Amino acid sequence: MFKISTREAQRTIAIMVLLAVLSSVAAFGEQVHVQIANAKLKKSPQWFTATVEEPALGDTLDVLKKAGDWYQVKAGDMTGWIHKSAVTTKKAKKSRASTVGSTQTSADDITLAGKGFNELEADYRKSGETVNLEAIDAMEARSVEEDKLMLFLRKGALLPKSAKKVKK
Amino acid sequence: MIIHSILLVSMLAGQPSASAQVFGNVLHTIEGIGKSVTKNKEASGSEAESAQEAADNEKDATLGKTLKSIGFGGKTADGIQKSLGFGRRTKQAMESARNLDPADERQIGRVATAEILAKYSPLDNEGLNEYVQTVGQVVAMSSDRPQTFSGYHFQVLNTEEVNALSIPGGFVFVTKGMLRLVGSEDELACVLAHEVAHVALGHGSSAIVKARRMKTSIGIAADASKTYGSKASGKDLAALRGDVKAVMEILMRTGYGHDKEFEADAKGALYAQRTGYDPSAMTAVLRKLESSAASQGGFLKTHPKAGKRAMQLEKAELQPPAWYRMSKTRDMRFASALAALGGSSGE
Numbered sequence: 002m003f004k005i006s007t008r009e010a011q012r013t014i015a016i017m018v019l020l021a022v023l024s025s026v027a028a029f030g031e032q033v034h035v036q037i038a039n040a041k042l043k044k045s046p047q048w049f050t051a052t053v054e055e056p057a058l059g060d061t062l063d064v065l066k067k068a069g070d071w072y073q074v075k076a077g078d079m080t081g082w083i084h085k086s087a088v089t090t091k092k093a094k095k096s097r098a099s100t101v102g103s104t105q106t107s108a109d110d111i112t113l114a115g116k117g118f119n120e121l122e123a124d125y126r127k128s129g130e131t132v133n134l135e136a137i138d139a140m141e142a143r144s145v146e147e148d149k150l151m152l153f154l155r156k157g158a159l160l161p162k163s164a165k166k167v168k169k
Numbered sequence: 170m171i172i173h174s175i176l177l178v179s180m181l182a183g184q185p186s187a188s189a190q191v192f193g194n195v196l197h198t199i200e201g202i203g204k205s206v207t208k209n210k211e212a213s214g215s216e217a218e219s220a221q222e223a224a225d226n227e228k229d230a231t232l233g234k235t236l237k238s239i240g241f242g243g244k245t246a247d248g249i250q251k252s253l254g255f256g257r258r259t260k261q262a263m264e265s266a267r268n269l270d271p272a273d274e275r276q277i278g279r280v281a282t283a284e285i286l287a288k289y290s291p292l293d294n295e296g297l298n299e300y301v302q303t304v305g306q307v308v309a310m311s312s313d314r315p316q317t318f319s320g321y322h323f324q325v326l327n328t329e330e331v332n333a334l335s336i337p338g339g340f341v342f343v344t345k346g347m348l349r350l351v352g353s354e355d356e357l358a359c360v361l362a363h364e365v366a367h368v369a370l371g372h373g374s375s376a377i378v379k380a381r382r383m384k385t386s387i388g389i390a391a392d393a394s395k396t397y398g399s400k401a402s403g404k405d406l407a408a409l410r411g412d413v414k415a416v417m418e419i420l421m422r423t424g425y426g427h428d429k430e431f432e433a434d435a436k437g438a439l440y441a442q443r444t445g446y447d448p449s450a451m452t453a454v455l456r457k458l459e460s461s462a463a464s465q466g467g468f469l470k471t472h473p474k475a476g477k478r479a480m481q482l483e484k485a486e487l488q489p490p491a492w493y494r495m496s497k498t499r500d501m502r503f504a505s506a507l508a509a510l511g512g513s514s515g516e
Contacts, residue, residue: 036271037318048310086316089270121280121413124406133286137279140291140324140340145303150310153303157354158496159445 033072033088035060040088042081046071049151053081062088269374271318271338277377277409278338281416285326285334285342292325292345300506301325304354305341305361311443312362313436314369321365331461334420335364337373345510350457354503355441355450362437362444363451370436372425373416380415427473434478438487448487455479 035056042054046068054076056062062074062083071082125132145153154160292298305323309315317339324342326332331346341364343357351357367373419425425433434455438448458475472478 037316039320040316048315084315086314119276121276121406121409122283124410125280125283131287132280132283133291134283136286136291136324137283137340140282140286140322141279141319143298143302143322143324144320145299145306150303150307154307154445157445157499157502158494159307159499161492 031064033062033064033074033083033090034092035062035083035087036089037087040083042074042076042079042083043071044081046073046082049147052147054079056083269337269378273412274374274377275318275338277412277416278336278340278373280409280413281336281420282338282340284413284417285336285420286324289326289328289342289344292327294325294509297348297506297509298323298325300502301343301348301357301361304358305365308358308362308440308444308446309339309365309369312365312369312440314371317368321368323361331458333360333364335367335373336416336420337368337371337377339368341365341368348507348510350461351454352457353450354499355446356454357503358441358444358446359437359448359451359454362440363433364437365440366433366436367425367429369440370429370432372429372433373419376419376425377412377415380411384411424472430472431478431481434482435485438482438485442487442490445490445493447489447493449489451487452479452482455482 035058038058040056040058040060041052042056044051044053056076060076062072062076065073065075065080067073068082070085072085072088073080073082122132122134126134155164302323305321309321319339321339321341324340325348326342326344328344329346329349330344331350333341333343333347335341341361343360343364347360348357351360424430434451438451441451442448455475455478459479
């Protein structure tokens with residue numbers, strides 16, 4: 002039977018706490034990975050500012066700092082701001098856990114997504130079940146550009162009068 | 170690796186003939202295999218997954234040989250080998266059950282959406298759909314989750330049922346009946362914001378994760394580990410069909426639960442306010458729903474009573490943003506877009 006003195010126990014706990022703190026600091030904010038299809042790096046940490054870069058799905062970005070829900074990141078030679086909903090700290094895209102069925106995301110997935118094809122949908126088609134996949138393709142293709150959204154807000158008096166016009 | 174070591178230690182404890190030296194060799198062997206797996210994890214994409222799969226198989230085989238070489242009987246060695254492999258796959262299954270990444274969410278959401286679009290026909294009027302898309306998108310940008318894998322997409326359904334619903338991934342529907350009920354762009358924004366809130370707060374996605382977790386933990390971990398944990402059987406479409414079924418079950422039968430509806434009301438009103446709309450329009454719509462006979466069935470039958478929801482929201486005393494002002498342009502574009510609905514419901 003082992004005997005551990007109080008001092009040794011305290012030292013062990015202190016080391017464990019220190020290691021936990023150090024590992025969390027190292028894990029936080031150093032790098033993030035793009036987890037959506039149409040990510041944008043903005044000039045400032047807010048919408049309706051100029052887009053400086055469009056990183057691809059799975060790209061790794063170096064985090065410089067954080068402001069609210071935005072990360073300032075470096076992608077290649079470009080520096081910009083990306084919303085936290087567009088990135089993950091985990092390399093989820095390349096893990097085995099993300100390959101359930103046909104759900105592995107890759108550049109191919111984005112290409113195929115436009116055609117509305119994946120194994121799950123193919124399986125539904127094959128079985129002749131009642132799904133309207135053409136309608137979902139049309140629905141998913143519907144999207145309004147950011148400059149048009151800005152104009153919509155401005156014309157509808159939904160912005161403070163002091164709000165600046167969008168810069169492309 | 171720690172789990173493997175502990176498992177092995179506990180199993181070896183029942184084998185007094187195994188010497189400490191042999192025990193050390195076994196651990197060393199496992200450690201070495203573990204390192205090769207870790208190295209493989211650093212590769213990317215499907216190549217990494219194939220390498221990982223091969224490494225796992227190699228790891229199991231090597232472990233079996235090692236155990237046999239140190240004197241374990243064939244059946245005992247096979248048993249240990251299977252236990253360790255099973256533990257690893259179950260761990261992977263649990264990991265999958267905890268997370269639903271945006272790509273998974275979108276693909277499950279697409280099929281559930283396609284099922285809804287087979288039950289209810291989409292309204293074929295691009296002007297009205299585009300208007301609803303625009304209002305929905307500006308509200309979504311003010312939400313806690315402005316971006317999903319492929320963005321938020323809005324569609325009017327060609328039915329006089331008074332309703333709106335959302336599906337994980339950012340697919341949002343509003344019916345013709347609901348559009349006839351709302352009296353302004355502010356009210357429409359609040360209806361869409363409520364649906365965006367369900368997506369942003371992950372109400373549907375967490376239900377899928379919960380269903381996966383139950384499957385993993387209630388004694389069918391072997392099936393779950395096969396389904397979610399390994400690439401070889403990861404193409405088990407039955408699992409994804411189960412996820413779609415979980416979403417449809419919520420939409421058609423159980424709902425998200427009253428607490429989540431209240432939460433979506435409160436968050437939705439906040440998103441509308443952040444966008445520049447009057448959040449009290451949410452209460453106004455709920456009051457209309459309360460007195461609307463058409464809103465008693467369909468998807469809304471799973472929601473708390475609209476009057477109770479309105480009362481709950483009124484307690485928050487939400488105010489419009491400081492710069493809020495009425496706008497003729499806003500009123501006119503709303504009227505113009507909804508003119509596409511034609512006269513009163515004839516269905």
